[in-house]
Amino acid sequence: xxxxxxxxxxxxxxxKFPSVAWFEAVAAITRVDAQYQKFGRLNAxxxxxxxxxxVQANFDxxxxxxxxxxxxxxMRDCDFIIELEPAQWKDMLKDIKKNGTASLDxxxxxxxxxxxxxxxxxxxxDGFKADLFFRYLPSLQxxxxxxxxxxxxx
Amino acid sequence: MxxxxxxxxxxxxxxxxxxxxxxxxxxxxxxxxxxxxxxxELEIPSNGGGxxxxxxxxxxxxxxxxxxxNVTGRxxxxxxxxxxxxIGKYGIRTKADVWLKNGAQLYEEAVQRQWSSATDIPxxxxxxxxxxxxxxxxxxxxxxxxxEFVAGxxxxxxxxxxxxxxxxxxxxLISQIMDEARHADVFRKRALANGGGxxxxxxxxxxxxxxxxxARDFTEMSARLHISGEGLVLSIFRxxxxxxxxxxxxxIYRLAASDESRHVAFGVMHLQYVSQTDPERxxxxxxxxxxxxxxxxxxxxxxxxxVRGTPSNAAIMTLLGGGTDEASLREGExxxxxxxQRQVKEYIQRIKVAGFGDRFTNGRAAAGxxxxxxx
Numbered sequence: 079x080x081x082x083x084x085x086x087x088x089x090x091x092x093x094k095f096p097s098v099a100w101f102e103a104v105a106a107i108t109r110v111d112a113q114y115q116k117f118g119r120l121n122a123x124x125x126x127x128x129x130x131x132x133v134q135a136n137f138d139x140x141x142x143x144x145x146x147x148x149x150x151x152x153m154r155d156c157d158f159i160i161e162l163e164p165a166q167w168k169d170m171l172k173d174i175k176k177n178g179t180a181s182l183d184x185x186x187x188x189x190x191x192x193x194x195x196x197x198x199x200x201x202x203x204d205g206f207k208a209d210l211f212f213r214y215l216p217s218l219q220x221x222x223x224x225x226x227x228x229x230x231x232x
Numbered sequence: 233m234x235x236x237x238x239x240x241x242x243x244x245x246x247x248x249x250x251x252x253x254x255x256x257x258x259x260x261x262x263x264x265x266x267x268x269x270x271x272x273e274l275e276i277p278s279n280g281g282g283x284x285x286x287x288x289x290x291x292x293x294x295x296x297x298x299x300x301x302n303v304t305g306r307x308x309x310x311x312x313x314x315x316x317x318x319i320g321k322y323g324i325r326t327k328a329d330v331w332l333k334n335g336a337q338l339y340e341e342a343v344q345r346q347w348s349s350a351t352d353i354p355x356x357x358x359x360x361x362x363x364x365x366x367x368x369x370x371x372x373x374x375x376x377x378x379x380e381f382v383a384g385x386x387x388x389x390x391x392x393x394x395x396x397x398x399x400x401x402x403x404x405l406i407s408q409i410m411d412e413a414r415h416a417d418v419f420r421k422r423a424l425a426n427g428g429g430x431x432x433x434x435x436x437x438x439x440x441x442x443x444x445x446x447a448r449d450f451t452e453m454s455a456r457l458h459i460s461g462e463g464l465v466l467s468i469f470r471x472x473x474x475x476x477x478x479x480x481x482x483x484i485y486r487l488a489a490s491d492e493s494r495h496v497a498f499g500v501m502h503l504q505y506v507s508q509t510d511p512e513r514x515x516x517x518x519x520x521x522x523x524x525x526x527x528x529x530x531x532x533x534x535x536x537x538x539v540r541g542t543p544s545n546a547a548i549m550t551l552l553g554g555g556t557d558e559a560s561l562r563e564g565e566x567x568x569x570x571x572x573q574r575q576v577k578e579y580i581q582r583i584k585v586a587g588f589g590d591r592f593t594n595g596r597a598a599a600g601x602x603x604x605x606x607x
Contacts, residue, residue, distance in 0.1 A: 117347075205584060
């Protein structure tokens with residue numbers, strides 16, 4: 079009888095969310111994602127905020143680079159910010175992990191409309207830059223859906 | 233594109249020799265001229281985004297005249313042919329009337345972000361829905377098919393009015409028509425693909441369309457269409473994504489919203505250009521915004537998705553609430569009201585960016601908007 083070996087899942091190293099490493103890992107998958115490439119060029123510096131942690135990424139044409147932690151006052155230089163409470167991020171990412179993609183109630187747009195305040199904003203109330211959230215939503219959804227391919231720790 | 237090798241073989245000397253040869257042998261070579269850019273190698277960006285219009289336009293080709301007498305269809309920067317016929321009755325021959333600072337970028341983005349209603353929507357994930365939900369989906373899809381028809385029609389008129397010297401906004405409008413055609417097609421498909429059908433025409437859409445189409449000026453049209461009309465439709469698409477019952481509907485609304493927000497961006501950036509370069513038009517623009525806000529507040533042209541009494545809004549509330557019973561409709565109405573608040577706030581932010589935000593602090597903005605500003 080074959081000996082039972084530990085599953086890959088049990089031994090896989092989890093990548094902590096939020097962290098630069100987590101956003102880098104998802105970016106590495108997304109850069110070569112055919113759907114992401116099909117949705118076309120982007121041009122936005124986006125901050126992702128969870129509690130006190132803020133990670134910025136530059137979505138530049140089809141590249142995703144300059145992923146780094148930033149301070150609160152640096153968010154004003156970003157085109158827009160996506161902010162969720164840590165528990166909300168966790169619930170969204172768990173839903174994506176479970177289903178492979180965000181299910182009907184957990185897409186970025188639905189979350190943006192679901193809560194009292196939108197999850198996206200521009201810190202200088204620049205409506206044009208805030209609107210980039212809508213323009214690039216299909217691509218950003220692909221980005222977060224790709225998190226289903228990594229093991230996320232919290 | 234001129235390359236180094238061509239530059240090496242076409243030195244002024246050989247060029248002159250070629251002209252002499254032509255003249256000597258009976259060829260009329262006066263059209264053969266060297267431009268300032270001939271022989272200059274172009275740097276192709278290596279960022280994966282390809283070669284863009286803003287990368288190639290340089291020298292005389294990038295010079296956008298403040299006013300143009302180009303009515304012959306001559307591409308901007310091309311040399312004039314004296315015998316060219318005046319084929320274009322272009323009403324727009326002043327840069328500030330149509331320009332925006334990032335028109336080429338928006339056009340390139342539009343071209344790269346095209347999608348297909350046939351293959352990019354997971355139609356196989358449509359599933360049987362309760363009758364009232366399917367009927368609501370079909371009613372909303374009928375409304376949106378009608379709206380998108382108008383949204384494609386309106387810019388068409390202005391394309392032929394615009395001199396080729398202002399080709400960037402012209403080409404963006406062409407891309408917008410492609411977007412609107414795709415939207416009209418995808419909502420028609422949604423109405424018909426799941427055993428439903430097109431339902432009742434919506435009179436408010438026609439009203440709004442007539443109002444936009446009667447705009448006397450490009451900026452007036454853009455404010456009405458891109459900022460007000462498309463801003464509304466963007467809100468509906470976002471609601472559509474939220475109230476989707478399957479991944480096919482999610483994809484339809486998400487992709488359409490992405491297109492729509494690009495159209496809104498065009499309107500905002502054009503209005504910003506006007507405010508920055510043509511301040512004498514400020515009062516005129518404010519008067520357009522006065523009219524737009526009257527419609528926005530009253531919702532008579534379909535601008536308010538939370539107002540009762542239209543088939544499309546009833547459909548939205550049914551879908552948001554999950555049914556046609558009283559409790560569901562009330563819940564749907566509440567959600568639509570919350571989205572309506574976002575819609576107005578976003579309108580205000582866009583007008584501020586465009587340079588006309590003073591109307592929200594000096595008492596000029598429609599009174600009905602105040603409650604949204606303070607909310």
